[in-house]
Amino acid sequence: MANNSLSSSLNLTQLDFFGLKNSFKSYLRGQAIFKDYDFDGAAFNILLEELAYNTYKNAFMTNMLFSEGFIDSAQLRTSLFSHSKELNYLPRSVRSAKAKVAVTFEATGETQPYIIVKGSMFSTLIKSKSYTFTTPETLIVASANTTFNFTTDIYEGIYIDDSYVFQSQPNQRFKLTNKNVDTQSISIVVYEDGSQIGDIYKISPTLLDLTELSKVFFLQTSETGQYEIYFGDNVLGRQPKLNATIVINYRISAGLKGNGARVFSVDFDPTVRNELTSTPRLTVIEPSKNASEEETNESIRYYAPRAFQVQERAVTATDYEISLKTEFPEINAVSVYGGELVDPPQFGKVFVAIDISDVEGLPEAKKTDYFNFLKRRSPFSIDPVIVEPKITYLSVSTLVRYNLNVTTNTINRIKTIVMSAIIDYNTNFLNDFQSTLRLSQLAKQIDNSDISIISNITNVAMYKKISPTRGILQNIVINFDVALLDTIPNQQDQYSATDQKTIYSSLFKYNGATCMLEDDSNGTIRIVKFTQSERVKVKDVGTVNYSTGVISLVNFSLDDYDGSFLKVYAIPEDKDIASTKNIILQVEPSEITINVEALRL
Secondary structure, three states: OOOHHHHHHOOOOOOOHHHHHHHHHHHHHOOHHHOOOOOOOOOHHHHHHHHHHHHHHHHHHHHHHHHHOOOOOOOOHHHHHHHHHHOOOOOOOOEOOEEEEEEEEEEOOOOOOEEEOOOOEEEEEEOOEEEEEEOOOOEEEOOOOOEEEEEEEEEEOEEEEEEEEOOOOOOOOEEOOOOOEEEEEEEEEEEOOOOOOOEEEEEOOOOOOOOOOOOEEEEEEOOOOOEEEEEOOOOOOOOOOOOOEEEEEEEEOOHHHHOOOOOOEEOOOOOOOOOEOOOOEEEEEEEEEOOEOOOOHHHHHHHHHHHHHHOOOOOOHHHHHHHHHHHOOOEEEEEEEEHHHOOOOOOOEEEEEEEEOOOOOOOHHHHHHHHHHHHOOOOOOOEEEEEOOEEEEEEEEEEEEEEHHHOOOOHHHHHHHHHHHHHHHHHHHOOOEOOEEOHHHHHHHHHHOOOOEEEEEEEEEEEEEEOOOOOOOEEEEEEOOOOEOOOOOOOOOEEEOOOOOOEEEOOEEEOOEEEEEEEOOOOEEEEEEEOOOEEEEEEEEEEEEOOOOEEEEEEEOOOEOOOOOEEEEEOEOOOOEEOOOOEEEEEEEEEEEEEEEEEOO
């Protein structure tokens, strides 16, 4: 039976050391035998401290144990690995940087074709530190003369082997000894019955379509945080024979440190038998990129339950996003929309726009990888279409007023602070699919960037970059995908430079004069001569649909322009600019104009 005196005198909410100790003393003081007893000055105090310490430690350990039992509260990486296994999720390993090179060499050709074995090494320096890149597969090089060449992808890191003997013991484990493994590089050869020729086993991420003859292996994480291999059971996947030798080959990587290599040297003899007649020449087609570190704890916590929700299929827009981001760490953002939303509609297709970190556009090789990945997971009646992101750039102009009496900052310092605020807004709220620039939020962020700022007047324009061919008549379509301002009075053939326009461009040369594109506020795009005080019409070259945001340039030509592109600006009808489908909004620092007005209040 419970002791009512004990239960009423103990405070169970005070679980820190001193709270527990005081709780014990309060209970003992309530007993007649310890009435007027000096606990602090007696040896009993040591016993109370020991009891409080032991209770506190047990309470702490119990709390930690229960916390590690849930993926939301687990702190240990090994606990997260264990929970991920329950959700059939494999935490992403480190990824090697990849480069593409072309090698040409002169050789006698006496023993050709030459075999460039897997793991052949290339060296490079990145920030004064040496790194090794290797070939991911064996290449065969032949030539009709004495000049030989080959093109290959190379990956940062060297290949190592782990060897095991398959035994009859249950639950035999085949751990990868190096934790820096790039799991995409794992290959396994199984040698049975003493044979010198082994069977190649391929990784399988799923149990679908497997038979007892399927030569596959599976990958999972162990409780120590290392990756380990396991095989089928002769029902789903073939199991190696008893005493078979298992050789696991994989690449170890330095992760992000391998990005940015642009110069390589060949560290092997392509002929093997010293038949070279000159030093190999190497051309870098693509510098090293797309490396990543192992998946973080927070990423595992986020993606593991969502990957379980996806269940190796892509049906909803979220399925596509989670599947792609889980498999390909280089992906920055994904936007998925149905074919019924494009013009003209394409039913039976789903469009997937993908933005890659630190890469403009979308390389064809990546499109193929993403398509093949999604096609296996999409319904039979749906075809995924991989599309490149389209950037709508934003030009920000702001007049900032600040109080001189509450700050020692100079005007230049205020400009720097405001610039940082705008760039932070772009990072946190834009530069992604399905984002919206809200002008009031941007203005508020500018106001809050420094205590001395009183107010700001901020305007935003959109612009697209085009690269017209110089000196050639051409048709160009520019789509802003939002409604444009349509309330400006019509312009005459000659008008003041201060008159507002909905459409305008950066400067270019036409017939020897400095010109720009502008609209006449009635739907016509024309070339106008540019001076500091006025604009003069030269000719009509297209139209603009203010309701759809589509500009059509017809038989447009120019002589020259600075740089590699021409900027075409547009004023949106709505000050809040939203992106849809495959559009990304982005503010470039070069298009931020800040004027500062100092006041004394």
